[in-house]
Amino acid sequence: MSYLVIDFHVHPKRSSKLIINEILEEMDISGVSHSVLLGKDFGGSIKRPEIKNWIKDAFLKSDVASHYWPNGVSSRSFSQLEEAWRELEYYLKERASSSPTSLKELAEIVNTHPDKFTGFGSINVLQDEEYVTEKLRELNTLQLKGLKIWPFLFNPSENENLRMVCEDFEKRRKILLVHTGCGPGPWEIPELAKYCNPKYLEPLAKDFNDLPIVLAHSGYYSRDNPGIFFKDALELSRKHENVWLEVSAVPDVVTDPILADKVKDAIGGFDRVLFGSDYLEYMQITVHVIKKARHLKDEDKAKILGLNAKQLLGL
């Protein structure tokens, strides 16, 4: 059986280099006809004392021995922990904000290949209101169809700028894609990734019930604790029909029969489940394992791989 395949989670850059031709090639090999490309706008926010303070506090109290500090901290003194913190602070200030993909850059790629790509921009909602208002206007002018956020540094339901975006998006029928689960580097530490628990999106899902909110990685992703916020993702999607699950980096969510059953139970089928790859290297294999999953009906595979995304994106 042949399927329409739409990848809901593709980054246009590797390090700081655009890899559009590589992406197109991989899409071709994998049988992916369309991809959602994501922008990236981080940075600066760690300088704000209220953010820096909670992160520092969470880091120093966390079980860094088994996570960030590979050799363990049990025999280390506090000053060495402070040293570890300075290293993390440097990472957050410099590396985590490097190689942005601007709204303009993203729109240019999408406009060059409109049949191949849909663009979801990124706006750093931790900047001031003026910045976010201006970027939102730009995103709309450039006709980008959604926004990707990574709520590592903040509680998404308490951020006024994000609320403003949600209000605007609900009217314009745009889509919010939210990173859920742990992340690379220090974001593997559960205490630091706490706001990437989908439960913090509940007030937004409730107040903007016409806004599609897509949970990237279904709350499942973590290198050390796979499935970390999966329960919360299921609960949120069970309660709110505008919440969608996206399986990039975690195809197990639909290819493992036990997990797939939980998804089916939470949302009454697979109507709000989206295929994504995240890492280009996984595109082909992720499509393959979903196609081969024995416990899924052909019609469910078709929905997960592309039909749901087609409907959501209005393609």
Ligand SMILES: [Zn+2]
């Ligand atoms: Zn990603």
